[in-house]
Amino acid sequence: xxxxxxxxxxxxxxxxxxxxxxxxxxxxxxxxxxxxxxxxxxxxxxxxxxxxxxxxxxxxxxxxxxxxxxxxxxxxxxxxxxxxxxxxxxxxxxxxxxxxxxxxxxxxxxxxxxxxxxxxxxxxxxxxxxxxxxxxxxxxxxxxxxxxxxxxxxxxxxxxxxxxxxxxxxxxxxxxxxxxxxxxxxxxxxxxxxxxxxxxxxxxxxxxxxxx
Numbered sequence: 001x002x003x004x005x006x007x008x009x010x011x012x013x014x015x016x017x018x019x020x021x022x023x024x025x026x027x028x029x030x031x032x033x034x035x036x037x038x039x040x041x042x043x044x045x046x047x048x049x050x051x052x053x054x055x056x057x058x059x060x061x062x063x064x065x066x067x068x069x070x071x072x073x074x075x076x077x078x079x080x081x082x083x084x085x086x087x088x089x090x091x092x093x094x095x096x097x098x099x100x101x102x103x104x105x106x107x108x109x110x111x112x113x114x115x116x117x118x119x120x121x122x123x124x125x126x127x128x129x130x131x132x133x134x135x136x137x138x139x140x141x142x143x144x145x146x147x148x149x150x151x152x153x154x155x156x157x158x159x160x161x162x163x164x165x166x167x168x169x170x171x172x173x174x175x176x177x178x179x180x181x182x183x184x185x186x187x188x189x190x191x192x193x194x195x196x197x198x199x200x201x202x203x204x205x206x207x208x209x210x211x212x
Contacts, residue, residue: 001100002212003125003154005110005118006132007141012162012183013131014043015190016200017109018074019183020129022191023204025076029104032068034080036092036121037111041082046191047071054081056088059095064102078103096124105212114144122154127212130159130175134168139175146175157210160203180206 004017014037021033034055035043044051049069057067058080068078080099083090099106108125111117122128128149132142142159149156158180161167167179181203186193 001106001125003108003110003121003128005128005145007145008138009112011131011133011138014046014109016131016160017107018046019191019200021077021107022074023200024105025074031077032103032106034108035082036108038082043109044081047079049079051081051084055095056083056090058098059090092120114148122149122152127155127157133163143174
């Protein structure tokens with residue numbers, strides 16, 4: 001299980017989760033992309049699938065197949081939405097644990113920040129991929145996320161630098177991990193852009209080379 005985490009909202013975690021899922025799917029792997037961001041559940045919106053059923057069904061012992069939604073544009077990818085309302089509670093560790101090993105790759109779109117909600121997926125996942133923009137505030141917050149991951153013994157495989165054409169000096173030193181790809185600034189929607197798709201294909205190749 002690979003957690004996709006970053007310090008600030010809007011840094012590109014959800015886009016990276018779906019972009020990487022699509023790239024892995026293009027290599028004929030099966031991919032489960034899970035929305036663990038309870039406060040801002042928007043993975044299903046980006047993937048253009050239904051918002052329910054999702055994690056609550058899995059946490060309550062339902063079949064994983066009943067809580068997944070395949071995006072029409074992505075082969076081999078299934079989306080598991082987060083709860084869509086505060087009334088629809090879920091015990092995240094239980095739900096995520098039940099998804100372990102369900103597909104060739106399980107990607108978890110994590111909440112932003114370094115608080116308890118963001119820590120929960122990192123306790124379950126074996127590895128984490130950091131996502132940040134070059135903005136100094138985003139980098140500082142992502143460094144806190146990296147420190148939290150190391151405290152929890154979750155292996156950091158690297159960083160995705162979004163809205164960037166190159167890697168500014170000092171970023172890898174600050175985060176103490178390599179920048180695996182840069183995702184160039186584009187107009188919205190982001191994922192259909194050819195340059196963005198190439199970046200995530202390169203990321204998928206790197207991840208597969210690491211046997212993750």
